[in-house]
Amino acid sequence: MTTFSRLSDALRELALEPELELGEALDKYYAPGYVHRSDGKALDRAQFAEMVAGIRSRLAGGTVTVLDELRDGSTYAERHVFEVTMVDGATLKREIFVFGSFADDGRFQELSETGFTVGPDETC
Numbered sequence: 001m002t003t004f005s006r007l008s009d010a011l012r013e014l015a016l017e018p019e020l021e022l023g024e025a026l027d028k029y030y031a032p033g034y035v036h037r038s039d040g041k042a043l044d045r046a047q048f049a050e051m052v053a054g055i056r057s058r059l060a061g062g063t064v065t066v067l068d069e070l071r072d073g074s075t076y077a078e079r080h081v082f083e084v085t086m087v088d089g090a091t092l093k094r095e096i097f098v099f100g101s102f103a104d105d106g107r108f109q110e111l112s113e114t115g116f117t118v119g120p121d122e123t124c
Contacts, residue, residue: 008078010029011082026045036113060087074104074115076099079096081099096114097115
């Protein structure tokens, strides 16, 4: 039986509470041909890894709260709120909507996201 990834787990291990090396965390949750789209901009897996490495270096910590999550076959949808604190003390709270699909092995094949800032408009 295939075990499917959960985005909240991936977010925790990639950036919010990293215990694994970045490459290990990526391999655990994202298929080799992974494509990430954020507000219409597409990143391949290598570009996504660069983005995550930059985020990791600036984050002091954070949380993710799943509001809705649905899996139907290889189709995935999730809505969450994340709150982060940057190393410089800045904070950010955003609500994110994600739609995507799984590879045959249960890792994410593609995810598309969009979202908005919740509360005071503070930019990190």
